[in-house]
Amino acid sequence: MKTKGYFLSIICLVLYIAAHGQDAIQTNTLTEEGAWCWFADPRAISYENRNGTINATYVGYIDIHGHIKATQINHLTNTTNEVLIRSWFQPDDHNNPTFLVLPDERVMVFYSRHTDERCFYYRISQKPGDITTLGREVRLETDHNTTYPSPFILSDDPNHIYLCWRGLGWHPTIARLTLPDKNDVVEFDRGPYQIVQSQKGKGGVRPYTKYMSNGKDKIYLAYTTTHPDNQAVNYIYFNYVDIHTFGLKDIKGETLATIGSGTLHEVDATPAYKNRYPDAVVEDAPFRNWLWEISVQDKDKPVIAMVRISEDKKKHDYYYARWNGREWQKTYLSHAGGHFHQTPDIEKCYSGGMAIDKTDPAIIYGSVPVSGKHGNVYELKKFTVDPEGKLSSSKQLTFDSPKNNIRPFAIAHTKDDLRLTWMHGDYYDWIVSSSRPKGYPTEIHTTMSIPTNNINLTKExxxxxxxxxxxxxxxxxxxxxxxxxxxxxxxxxxxxxxxxxxxxxxxxxxxxxxxxxxxxxxxxxxxxxxxxxxxxxxxxxxxxxxxxxxxxxxxxxxxxxxxxxxxxxxxxxxxxxxxxxxxxxxxxxxxxxxxxxxxxxxxxxxxxxxxxxxxxxxxxxxxx
Structure with a gap:
């Protein structure tokens, strides 16, 4: 039976569409305190099993008090729960949790501090599909710092977890883990291994990487040469890891290196590197390029959401890159303003953000500045690219927002409804400190209906x-x-x-x-x-x-x-x-x-x- 809250959200949506047109999306507040970075994923997932006993969505975030939290929406019982995963953590938006559904259908939650601790943490639900039953916190030790955990289980090797992160030498890192034992303990059984080496001999190099698997035997990664603040020309590369051989390959399947062999594939932002490895480079345009997400839904035509940032960092432009079988075809989507946040002297490469639709990779959701009744505010837009690589439509989705809508994320699921989430609010810094004690006081908004129970605080x-x-x-x-x-x-x-x-x-x-x-x-x-x-x-x-x-x-x-x-x-x-x-x-x-x-x-x-x-x-x- 639908709840009163559900009907209220439908009424609000109807009124919103009447005011702004059919392109307007439903906007609900998932939590009043929460934020995330965009390199630790999946920050949200939906899971529905075959026998119909589980159908839920899990969305994770961290607040300015250092509380790592998650909301679970149970689509079968039409209920919502918010869970405290970990209190008193480093109050840094890089530390949002990521999710993995295990073969026994329990949900595993990973999290770690931003760069300065040699371990991961995780908790595992004690019941299938129910993160309100999280077990004890377990610490997974490493010999190097850890940031941005991205976990996978692949059908060709269902007895292991593959975990990717920024680790060894501040570079993309991969390891194979055992499945949890009876005490929920996992161990490294292959690796950790650094995947590539960027600009060998140059200090301060930090490639930024997005990962996605095909669910079977490959983990794809797009990555940059370094942080775009560090150099005016920042390449973007695209490779994949074959889990059977641990071979690192370019998009045409040519082996670049064997991960863990002791010899790393060395990348560089130079014409010489592109001439030698033309099928490993996505973008070499003379900009401070950065990436937001990758999609391999169509394994023959991977997609990358990327941004070109000018040398002075004041001009950000969104691009859509798609492999057409011969080369990476780039499509200009929109001017994205400059940095979105309220602090002018830091993180000038922070765009509003982009997300790829999980059911149709030709659709991109982007955060762009729009003039409205509250001034110049970042609103969400939907961009569609046709099969020839041309921008076929651009539609605004949110209107007259009082504060910025940023860092969108589209949740993969099996239904047709849009499950989009994003941050909403002011933003001063990625970490809480005496310099900027307000940190990242954002809410998490979503297009999903948020069920609410009837409330009667006098009953019984x-x-x-x-x-x-x-x-x-x-x-x-x-x-x-x-x-x-x-x-x-x-x-x-x-x-x-x-x-x-x-x-x-x-x-x-x-x-x-x-x-x-x-x-x-x-x-x-x-x-x-x-x-x-x-x-x-x-x-x-x-x-x-x-x-x-x-x-x-x-x-x-x-x-x-x-x-x-x-x-x-x-x-x-x-x-x-x-x-x-x-x-x-x-x-x-x-x-x-x-x-x-x-x-x-x-x-x-x-x-x-x-x-x-x-x-x-x-x-x-x-x-x-």
Whole structure:
């Protein structure tokens, strides 16, 4: 049954189209705090299995508080959940999570810090297709820095994970991993190997790479010589990796090198290199070229979304490059303005962004400046290129937006509806620091309908109190009629000088905070302890620190007042911190009849108890 929220979104879409025409797209807010870079992908996926038990979309992002998060839209149950994947992380938009569906249909989430830590992190859902059940955080050690994880599983080798990233020597890197064992541990079993070497002997070289697989036996990569800030002529190259031989090949299948052999293929931004390897170079025009996405849906005609940036970095132009069997054909799409953000003296090569449609690679979505009622604002446009390589249409999709729409991403799926996501809002820097403490305060918007449940915060409410200040010396017991499903909603604070203790103790469980420099919540149930993967705190201290990626782990900023919610229904005990799912524990036989407050130093501004499990929509509504 469709929800009230669904119908409201349809009504809004009808009104929007009436005002702006048939090209206007539905715009919904997926989250009010979230951002991403465009080199760690897939930042969002849809997955539908053959037997019809899973049909969901997962969208990942990071906020300015260092919280890595994801939204799951379950298209079967018409519900939405937002999950806290990792709190208190480096607050940097390069650190958005990426997703991989494993052969057993569980969802694996990868993330890493930006350049300054020798490891990846990952978590795996404990149930197929359901990231609300993420297991413990696991650290995958490397001997070099890691950024932009891009994972794949290929049908010719379904027993391994292929992971690509920027790693060895700041260059494109690949490794083969084992599938998770019974403890969800994966290991490197081939590699890591650097894929190419760019401009050997020159310092500060950082190729930027986009990856995509054919799902079977090849991983394609397009990459630049270096960052476009570093040199006025920045080539774009296109190769692929044959997973059977680890051969690096050009688009015509000629072997350039064997990855891991000890001899790297050396690329350079010179006419001599192009003359020697003409089928490895996509773009050698004299610009600060950068790339946004690649598509190999048509394996004979790969597509690249790229941008040409002038030497002074003030003029950005979007291009569409398609291999026609003989050469890379480029099509001019649009002037893209200059850098989109609010800080004029940094990252002048940051365009609004482009995305390739996942069902039709002849369609590109681009963020371009448009004059509207709010001034010059970046809006989304749809560009279509015909089979002859000519721009056949250009249509505006968003209109009169109050703030910029940037870094679009189209989600691959099996249906005809458009699943487009993008960032919306102001943007000051890719990292939070004392230089620009606002960082990247953007929302994530989408064309997808966002289901909402009916909200009734009075239904089956059993208790509401305002205990105020409490302590281990002043406690309070609450007795209730026994209930086999329940919700406990608390707004509370913990004394920063005594940031630990049993927050709430009941006849069914204890919820507490460990005494540690990096305190994590825990649940004690039936003589078992379940520890959260997340620190109860933020990375807001970065607002006071120097800008940079030096590997620091600053102490977590303790929360002042926050909301804690604990629900139980159908053998699932869930905890929520400020509206985000933290822990999800499957356990039978719980019932609530007694609640004890006052095992820690702090205050409880409000406590509400329900004889049912509140939905996440209701929990978020209760915070407003």
């Amino acid at each position: 409410k059993a208790l509401q109190q305002n205990p105020g200040k409490i302590s281990v010396e002043h406690s309070e017991n609450i007795r209730l009629a026994k209930s086999k499903q329940f919700s406990i909603v608390m707004t509370l604070s913990i004394d920063h000088d005594a940031y630990y203790g049993k927050i709430i103790e009941t006849n069914a469980f204890v919820y507490g905070l460990e005494k540690s420099e990096r305190p994590k919540p825990y649940l004690e149930i039936k003589n078992n302890t379940y520890k959260s993967s997340n620190v109860l705190g933020t990375a807001d201290i970065w607002k006071t620190k120097n800008r940079g990626t030096g590997g620091q782990w600053y102490p977590p900023t303790k929360l002042d007042t926050f909301q804690l919610v604990i629900t139980y229904e159908k053998s699932l005990l869930k905890t929520y911190i400020n509206g985000l799912i933290d822990q999800n524990i499957e356990i039978t036989g719980l019932s609530l009849s007694e609640v004890m407050l006052g095992r820690y130093h702090g205050t409880i501004d409000d406590i509400q108890i329900y004889k049912r499990a509140l939905s996440q929509d209701e929990i978020k509504a209760s915070r407003k």
